[in-house]
Amino acid sequence: MTGRRGFDRIPVIDAGPLAGDDGAAIRETASAMRAASETAGFFCIANHGVAENIQQAALRASREFFARPLAEKRRVAVNALHRGYIEMGEATLRGGVESDRKESFVWGLELGPDDPDVAAGKPLMGPNRWPGDMPEMRTALYGWYEAVGTCARNVLKGLAVGLGLPADYFAPRFAKPLARGSLVRYPPHPADAGPRTFGTAAHTDYGGITLVWQDDSGGLEVENRAGDWVPVHPVPDTLVVNIGDLMARWTNDVFASNPHRVINRSGGERYSMAVFFDPDYDTRIETLPTCLAPGEAPRHAPTACGDYIRERFDAVFRYRGGTG
Numbered sequence: 001m002t003g004r005r006g007f008d009r010i011p012v013i014d015a016g017p018l019a020g021d022d023g024a025a026i027r028e029t030a031s032a033m034r035a036a037s038e039t040a041g042f043f044c045i046a047n048h049g050v051a052e053n054i055q056q057a058a059l060r061a062s063r064e065f066f067a068r069p070l071a072e073k074r075r076v077a078v079n080a081l082h083r084g085y086i087e088m089g090e091a092t093l094r095g096g097v098e099s100d101r102k103e104s105f106v107w108g109l110e111l112g113p114d115d116p117d118v119a120a121g122k123p124l125m126g127p128n129r130w131p132g133d134m135p136e137m138r139t140a141l142y143g144w145y146e147a148v149g150t151c152a153r154n155v156l157k158g159l160a161v162g163l164g165l166p167a168d169y170f171a172p173r174f175a176k177p178l179a180r181g182s183l184v185r186y187p188p189h190p191a192d193a194g195p196r197t198f199g200t201a202a203h204t205d206y207g208g209i210t211l212v213w214q215d216d217s218g219g220l221e222v223e224n225r226a227g228d229w230v231p232v233h234p235v236p237d238t239l240v241v242n243i244g245d246l247m248a249r250w251t252n253d254v255f256a257s258n259p260h261r262v263i264n265r266s267g268g269e270r271y272s273m274a275v276f277f278d279p280d281y282d283t284r285i286e287t288l289p290t291c292l293a294p295g296e297a298p299r300h301a302p303t304a305c306g307d308y309i310r311e312r313f314d315a316v317f318r319y320r321g322g323t324g
């Protein structure tokens with residue numbers, strides 16, 4: 001069941017029932033999410049519960065931050081915890097292509113020095129890196145991050161039910177998630193760009209699930225089994241959800257973590273906001289019992305979430321020595 005699956009569109013699924021307790025409605029949503037996760041590994045969710053004013057506040061903060069001079073953005077340059085500003089040319093998501101044409105700002109779960117994991121020096125965990133003269137940015141982005149986190153937990157509830165697991169199966173494994181928010185600005189695609197130029201080169205996400213707000217520019221595409229690139233069209237009032245590598249490993253490749261890319265052909269700037277909702281750092285990722293047929297062996301060795309994510313970061317980001 002591994003590899004890219006046949007599909008030619010990305011479905012829109014009503015996520016509203018996942019916030020309630022109507023068992024039949026939850027199972028119907030869960031079934032739709034499982035079907036999409038087995039094929040495209042992508043779906044859009046309506047009725048996701050993230051208020052429009054919260055999203056717009058985060059978008060305003062994004063536009064204001066990226067409009068700043070490069071020297072000012074560099075004052076909060078990304079650090080070893082993977083928090084802060086990542087400038088153009090600092091990420092190469094697939095070896096052998098040019099650096100991605102995008103800039104981003106990354107934050108995560110806010111943890112102080114007295115947190116036991118921070119005190120122990122656990123990688124990728126600690127305080128965020130905010131511009132000191134933009135307090136509204138911190139308020140807007142963290143509010144959006146928490147709202148999307150609530151939505152992500154509902155999606156995980158649906159995925160668990162779809163996999164034949166208790167609805168709360170994933171909850172304790174995402175209690176202190178290694179979740180990162182990311183603002184991204186893509187400049188217009190160059191008119192003379194060659195075949196090796198991308199806003200974001202083809203890649204798979206590394207972790208559990210990713211939730212994305214995208215503007216109406218278009219440009220996000222997912223590769224299917226035939227090698228065709230299927231557009232993830234912007235749908236008003238929805239979020240995009242996709243399956244990451246660790247969730248695919250967890251399900252023994254029942255769920256697909258498919259290659260996707262961004263090419264901003266809109267002629268203007270493109271903005272997106274994502275939350276990479278990954279499990280707790282020490283969560284052990286090993287094949288779920290409901291994803292093994294009798295006599296079937298796991299396709300992947302067990303791994304720890306944090307170790308896997310850190311290794312992927314080390315390979316991709318220039319500030320960590322990565323080359324794609």
